[in-house]
Amino acid sequence: MEWLRVERGSLIVDGTLGMGGHTEAFLKRGAKVYAFEWNEDSLEVVSERLKEYGDNLQVFPISFVYIKEVLQRERLLADGVLLDLGLSSFLIERSGRGFSFQKDEPLDMRMSLELKLTAEDLLNRSSEKELGEILKRGEVPRASSFAKYICSVRKKKPLAKTFDLVSVVRDFYHPSKKKEKDLLALVFQAIRIEVNHELENLERALREIPEVLRSGGRLAVISFHSLEDRMVKRTFKEDERLLVLTKKPVRPSLEEIRENPRARSAKLRVAERRS
Ligand SMILES: C[S@@+](CC[C@H](N)C(=O)[O-])C[C@H]1O[C@@H](n2cnc3c(N)ncnc32)[C@H](O)[C@@H]1O
Known part of the structure; x- marks a missing residue:
């Protein structure tokens, strides 16, 4: 709230509405919110949850x-834009x-059903080289050899469920109990990022959003892994339209982490549109 200087009458764009925690806080401060969310099920729940705010909340599915296209179409400039990624x-x-690698579910991983390829498609149909590159981009250790191993396993039986992927990770790496969770998180994350084009989307959004910020308007990005955070840090620094306000990323306090352990890896960076 402070970084975006939300006040009565501000126009705030929430690029990642989710369950509307941030958006509701903006609305309670009297802002008008343009919110974007591409997951169909989240939209249904959040629209019902926030319907009391009426026209002050415009939801874009x-x-x-x-964001740029919508604001330019309506000839609007935003006072603040938030992306709370992932x-x-x-x-x-x-x-x-x-x-989640803790539940046995179909290997889908699409946040939006508009996306064509599922994790299952990606794991079973990509070439060994493509798979190796996807894993390498996600900083998975021994990515090329692991990709080769996946290809040998899928020839016998395609991977269909999350637990199939968990077994492949266990059989290839034989990780200790202590390391297993981190490794699974890294592999699942690498596949998810690819399925949802997360880095490409972030790159485009970071490039275009400054065009629809008023001068003095702010862009705040919360990221949860180093690939995204590095991209935010570099893009903010290189963009001449922006003044970086956070030399170091803002991290959650120990108290916040205790209350909400999923916040532990969050990093917030903020930049301001120069005049
Ligand atoms: C970390 S959650 C946001 C939580 C939200 N700030 C709240 O208070 O509930 C990220 C949300 O962004 C959505 N999302 C991720 N990438 C998106 C994209 N490219 N466009 C629109 N929504 C996206 C996800 O579906 C998810 O609901």
């Missing part, structure tokens, strides 16, 4: 890569799309 607890726990 599309990707945040269209998955929501709702998607992890209730989507049934295979985001």
